[in-house]
Amino acid sequence: MFRLNQDYLKLPGSYLFSTIGKKAGAYRAAHPDRTVISLGIGDVTQPLVPAVIDALHRAVDEMGHAETFRGYAPDLGYAFLRDVIAGWDYRKRGCEIAPDEIFISDGAKGDSANIQELFSADAQIAVCDPVYPVYVDSNVMAGRTGTYDAEKGTWSRVIYMPCTEENGFCPELPEKEPDLIYLCFPNNPTGSALTKDQLQVWVDYANRIGAVIIYDAAYEAYICEENIPHSIYECEGARTCAIELRSFSKNAGFTGTRLGFVVIPKDLKSGDVMVHSLWARRHGTKYNGAPYIVQRAGEAVYTQQGQEQIRAQVAFYMENARIIRESLKKTGFTVYGGVNAPYIWMKTPDGLSSWEFFDRLLEDANVIGTPGSGFGPSGEGYFRLTAFGSRDNTIEALDRIRRFYE
């Protein structure tokens, strides 16, 4: 008689955003007359930019003619895309990353969930707290995280690195030595960023103890300040300790178009074995490439025109971030983030728990955000708003919040 993967069954409840979706759905069904505005899930609302739309149409036309039709893509992605990424995202910033160290995928969520597969079953992971849930959940499903303490909301074999007001949402080096360190900067959910010097401390630490940093740079396009690294490879020594995850979702609005990539330098090794080889093998066996038309769309992002258009879109969202930040401050909330990231991390008022505030905000203002505690125990008492709404919705949501809480 077949048996199920018991590690899957350890996962408590369902994925954070599914829970929010269900709560929102129930509220909408019960109050069809009210307009609920979501600043919750990090989904974009602006259309794909013209350069990308044009590239998609051209690629679709190619697929309609035998002479230009494309079947299976190269395992690791088309050279035309890997080349422009290596040039624009790395060479231009002084990072030494070759095109064949870049693996094209259908997005960073899957990559961040799958990357753990390359490591031993007993690898000890360290995560920021609060944290994007996928890092931990994917390791739970792989049986790496020990037992769950439902009261604390923590796993016995996970090293949590609190990111709090006290340390400016910058994690401190853990006491116990991890094998894998997940870092996401600019950070989801706190909206904080690390300076190059701060990140260099982590690179040096990882090299010293022989750990791998899985660096999620999905929000690098939102960096506005100087001296904040866009890639971990701006730090010296990162080629021997770091994997970088990138996404087209937030810089170019590809949440529903799906494209991302992983960078694994060939210098990252365990003994003689390159981590690069294992990921290549995983791609070859478990994946069949991102769609040709979507890879062409990604290429268009790296044209002069494409860059100008997506920068304007990022600036639009960052103006939303400014509006949210300023409005919440004026209303009297304590607010973080929103300067180098599209996320605003606010303290809940009146000592409310994150979910209590979620329910109240939904009820009072018909606004949806994300409870900080959904990202980990140190997120309790916080609440995340995103800058990805339309301008009108963002302003309207903040007006409603001000009305109830001023």
Next chain:
Amino acid sequence: MFRLNQDYLKLPGSYLFSTIGKKAGAYRAAHPDRTVISLGIGDVTQPLVPAVIDALHRAVDEMGHAETFRGYAPDLGYAFLRDVIAGWDYRKRGCEIAPDEIFISDGAKGDSANIQELFSADAQIAVCDPVYPVYVDSNVMAGRTGTYDAEKGTWSRVIYMPCTEENGFCPELPEKEPDLIYLCFPNNPTGSALTKDQLQVWVDYANRIGAVIIYDAAYEAYICEENIPHSIYECEGARTCAIELRSFSKNAGFTGTRLGFVVIPKDLKSGDVMVHSLWARRHGTKYNGAPYIVQRAGEAVYTQQGQEQIRAQVAFYMENARIIRESLKKTGFTVYGGVNAPYIWMKTPDGLSSWEFFDRLLEDANVIGTPGSGFGPSGEGYFRLTAFGSRDNTIEALDRIRRFYE
């Protein structure tokens, strides 16, 4: 110090089609004057049909306007696609499958590699021999397959079910009871098909012993004969023992467009737990949906016009299959398959091994096929040709083969 997943390192050599690609590349580089024709990897060559191209253009236009732009897709796929699949592929054939038992994905390769994750680490798998390599390799990477016998090319904990001339390439029930049974019919690589009665034996067996059948129906569109089931759910009792994998790659030419789906009936349970819930959880945590534009393309396949157009394309490839089959027979080869499947399974001449014949065919006729032994030990002495070439290439390749072997 971090360590790698030792199960990954157990995989002998690289993925079959990567090896073929490298050999072909080396030959082409050494003989730039010769035209090499590939009837090897199962990649289509006909363009996407007009109904699909139109749907893609329309969807791309939607993505260019804020009012019709789509961000993250629903975890399990858009209802518009799941509804038409449930109608056309199942209700029309008398199979009771609900839209919410269908999970949209980016293709059957990933699904067939990932589905094993839902089951216990010690689950015993049974596979046909020869077999599509991904079923076994994904289980090797999950540590389920024991030790490798390099001489035999087999794993100690895998139950192999030989499919040979003697049993008409229809596997016999194994002596040892498996937990997971991988079946692919119409079959890759042998091109054989099972009748409904033959498949019913497997469904009854799985229900009796409490096993799960993972039924890969990627080639159902190629079925030409009566009484060959297009879905395992045509068999009585399949809802309590079978998962079905489907693909748009071979019926609609989506190898480079990427779309597939998995069917998991809610009646498939271990104790009280639905397998369906675990796959839903996997989608929610590790996957972010197929691109909107590609899901619209999939929807177009299920229109009257789309169906007529893809049927014409399948008929085109099946005419290739007929040409290959007839020509090889006339040349004196022993040939199987090619009637309900786009694959022709030929015996190698003169007692050559599969790889010896591969090398000779490449050298003599500049034609690439796939060595049968690459699919498992019982594939030794066989060779696979595919019907996915253009008409001219197919005829030319067979002419060359005839010239050398007649």
